[in-house]
Amino acid sequence: MYGSSIAGMEIDYRNKLVLAPMVRVGTLPLRMLAAEYGADITYGEEIIDHKLLKCERRINDVLGTVDVVEKGTESVVFRTCPEERSRVVFQMGTSDAVRALRAAQIVCMDVAAVDINMGCPKAFSISGGMGAALLSKPELIQDILTTLKRNLDVPVTCKIRLLQSPKETVELARRIEKTGVSALAVHGRKVADRPRDPAKWSEIADVVAAVSIPVIANGDVFEYEDFKRIRVATGASSVMAARGALWNASMFSPKGKLPWEDVKIEYLKKSILWDNDMKSTKYTLKEMIAHYSCLELPEGKAINKSDTLADLARLYEEDKYYEHVNKSRGRSR
Structure with a gap:
């Protein structure tokens, strides 16, 4: 309530x-x-x-x-x-x-x-x-x-x-x-x-x-x-x-860390679910990647070029999740 x-x-x-x-x-x-x-x-x-x-x-x-x-x-x-x-x-x-x-x-x-x-x-x-x-x-x-x-x-x-x-x-x-x-x-x-x-x-x-x-x-x-x-x-x-x-x-988690790539996707899905600010989402994803990988690789460059959560969803092949979330809100994009 x-x-x-x-x-x-x-x-x-x-x-x-x-x-x-x-x-x-x-x-x-x-x-x-x-x-x-x-x-x-x-x-x-x-x-x-x-x-x-x-x-x-x-x-x-x-x-x-x-x-x-x-x-x-x-x-x-x-x-x-x-x-x-x-x-x-x-x-x-x-x-x-x-x-x-x-x-x-x-x-x-x-x-x-x-x-x-x-x-x-x-x-x-x-x-x-x-x-x-x-x-x-x-x-x-x-x-x-x-x-x-x-x-x-x-x-x-x-x-x-x-x-x-x-x-x-x-x-x-x-x-x-x-x-x-x-x-x-x-x-x-x-x-x-x-x-x-x-x-x-x-x-x-x-x-x-x-x-x-x-x-x-x-x-x-x-x-x-x-x-x-x-x-x-x-x-x-x-x-x-x-x-x-x-x-x-x-x-x-007391069970130990999950692979960071999996956690990254879960973060993105929650950003889509809660319609998170795009700048915040990009910044957080880049911080994750910079620690484990390199922002100069194709993934990092693609994030920089992304303008919307829909772009990020496509990048990580979460298009269906993105559409499902927006359909449940009565939106069509």
């Missing part, structure tokens, strides 16, 4: 496998795919509060989804469905408590929790005072989280990176805990670190030892076995995977 209230219900953040928030990637198809393979909690891509405030919530009866659509452009900024209502986390970029609350109120009835991004090192985030820029503003962090916690009926969480010293990270984590958030995700890298730099699991462990709220450990989780390794190393309540899940979402 659309917008059905589960006010007061709390996600249990213990012993969970979590799909990390990833820009341009964490849309409905990948979230549903990860959940199908075993992810317990799935984060959407970060959406900036300014963007949200230009949007309105709409019921999409054709797809069976709830869409947050930008007025004027009609572009879908966030799409979810009732099937993921109890596990999807909406991640927001913000630098202002009042604006964050106004934006969160647009989506809070359709998601399981709202998370504030405090770790993104990208220039567009930091220049706007968002993401990792918040790490040096503990008073603002406290204001944002306290405001959301007091006024929303869904759990509030945040995701941070490591600060310059373990002591500083622990102090910030303790301050965050006092706001009443339900969980804290910690990426085991500092702002200046690159993905190739090893994640510092020991510094995540310092945070776990210092707070009583659930800590979600993130960093260098690529195989199902890594979920256990990082939990043992850090003592974290739950574990979050980013790049490993992007490359092959079946990493969440």
Whole structure:
């Protein structure tokens, strides 16, 4: 039931496998795919509060989804469905408590929790005072989280990176805990670190030892076995995977990974099913291919030349599936 209230219900953040928030990637198809393979909690891509405030919530009866659509452009900024209502986390970029609350109120009835991004090192985030820029503003962090916690009926969480010293990270984590958030995700890298730099699991462990709220450990989780390794190393309540899940979402399965080519096709089919944004679909497919193969091969070049989901369906010989889906929606193409 659309917008059905589960006010007061709390996600249990213990012993969970979590799909990390990833820009341009964490849309409905990948979230549903990860959940199908075993992810317990799935984060959407970060959406900036300014963007949200230009949007309105709409019921999409054709797809069976709830869409947050930008007025004027009609572009879908966030799409979810009732099937993921109890596990999807909406991640927001913000630098202002009042604006964050106004934006969160647009989506809070359709998601399981709202998370504030405090770790993104990208220039567009930091220049706007968002993401990792918040790490040096503990008073603002406290204001944002306290405001959301007091006024929303869904759990509030945040995701941070490591600060310059373990002591500083622990102090910030303790301050965050006092706001009443339900969980804290910690990426085991500092702002200046690159993905190739090893994640510092020991510094995540310092945070776990210092707070009583659930800590979600993130960093260098690529195989199902890594979920256990990082939990043992850090003592974290739950574990979050980013790049490993992007490359092959079946990493969440205790049965082991499926061939990435099969996972790729499942992702495409879910993109067709949920009418995913074409740019997002192409970007995600190319990230998968670039990890396992080469974008300069014919497959990569064909993806670049594809303009529609129908083009991708033809490329991967999923024409019949594409036609079936669109016929069931009363469309003919």
